[in-house]
Amino acid sequence: MADILIIDDEKAIRKTLTEILSFEGYKLDEASDGEEGLKKFKEKTFDLVLCDIKMPKLDGIEFLQKASEINPDIPIIMISGHGNIETAVEAVKKGAYDYISKPPDLNRLLITIRNAMERTSLVTETKVLKRKVSRVQEMIGSSAPMQKIKDTIDKVAPTDARILITGENGVGKELVARWVHEKSNRNTGPLVEVNCAAIPTELIESELFGHEKGSFTSAIKQRIGKFEQANGGTLFLDEIGDMSLSAQAKVLRALQEGKITRVGADKDINVDVRVIAATNKDLLKEVDAKAFRLDLYHRLSVILIHVPSLNDRRDDIPVLVDQFLEDICADYGIVKKGIDEDALKLLQEYNWTGNIRELRNVVERLVILSSKNITGDDVKSYVMPR
Secondary structure, three states: OOEEEEEOOOHHHHHHHHHHHHHOOOEEEEEOOHHHHHHHHHHOOOOEEEEEOOOOOOOHHHHHHHHHHHOOOOOEEEEEOOOOHHHHHHHHHOOOOEEEEOOOOHHHHHHHHHHHHHHHHHHHHHHHHHHHHOOOOOOOOOOHHHHHHHHHHHHHOOOOOOEEEEOOOOOOHHHHHHHHHHOOOOOOOOEEEEEHHHOOHHHHHHHHHOEOOOOOOOOOOOEOOHHHHOOOOEEEEEOHHHOOHHHHHHHHHHHHHOEEEOEOOOOEEEOOOEEEEEEOOOHHHHHHOOOOOHHHHHHHOOEEEEOOOHHHOHHHHHHHHHHHHHHHHHHHOOOOOEEOHHHHHHHHHOOOOOHHHHHHHHHHHHHHHOOOEEOHHHHHHHOOOO
C-alpha cells in the first residue's frame, strides 16, 4: 500500500483528497504548510507527494527544491488554484513530476498518481539492475591489510602468474579474484567461476573439462567445460581444497601443458587460461593428510594473497557499513539511513565469525528493523546475543 503526503494550507482540500485517495487504497499523511511537510518528508519515506504551491512559511516551489535534494526519486505532483502555464513550467523544471490545477480533475489526478508510482518502481528496479550488472564491486577499506592486498593486485594483475587466495569463509576472496581479472590484460575475456565445494566429486571433472555425448549414463549431449569456457580469460577455482585427487591430477596437467581432455574423449584441446584459486583450508596440512597434491599446490601458489578476517581489520567497519547502508537502502527504494557513533562502536567491538558476509546481513537486518537512524540500542536489540 503506497504512502502519500498531502501538503496544502486549505483544510477542505486536504480532507477531500484524503477521502478520495483513502477510498482508492492509499495511506495518507497531511501537512498544513511547507515547513511541516518538509519535516514529515525528512522523517518518513513517502511514495509520492501532493503539494500546493501558494502556502505560508515555505511555499510549494521551495519545498520542491529542498525535497528534491533529500530524495530526488520520490515524485512530487504540484497542485494550485493560482497557477498558469509559467508556473507549471517552472515547477516541472525544478523537478516536479506533474502540475495539476485546482479544483483537480479526479480522473486525471488518479491517473497521474498511478503513472508516477509506476515510474518510481521502474527507477528503483533500474538502480538495482545496474548494480547487479556492474562489472566489479569496489574493494572497500583503507586498513593496512587491505592496502597490502590492493598493492599486490596492482603488481600481479598485469602478469599471467597464478594466484592462490586464502582466508576464512565470508572475507571476500572472490572479490579479490574479480579485481585481479579486472586489472589484468585478460579483462576483455571471460571470468568463469567454479565453486569446487558445491559440485559432487563424481561430476567435478565433467564440470571442469567437459564431456562427450554418451561418455557416462547421464551424458545425453556434449558439454563444454569451464576450462574451455574461460579460454582467453580467467578461471577462478573457489574452495579448491575440496577438489578430488583425480580432478587435481587433470588440473595439474592443464596448468603444465595448457591442454585438457573432455571426459570420454581422447583428443586434447589447447586452452589459454589464467587460473586463480581460493581456499579456506590450510593446503599444506591437506598435503600432509594426503588430501591435496603438493605439486599442484606449488603450481597454484606462484603468488599468495591472504585476505584477513573482519576481526583483523576493524578499522574498515565504518566505511563498510556506510557502503552497505547505501546499497541496501537503494535496493529497498528508501532514503539512506544514518547510524550513530555508539552503534558503529558496538559493531567494531563485535566478534565477526562470519566476516563481511555476516556484517552485510546484520546491516540489512538493522535497515529493516530500525527507524530512520540506527542507534546503539538497535544494535544491542537486533545484533548482540541475549
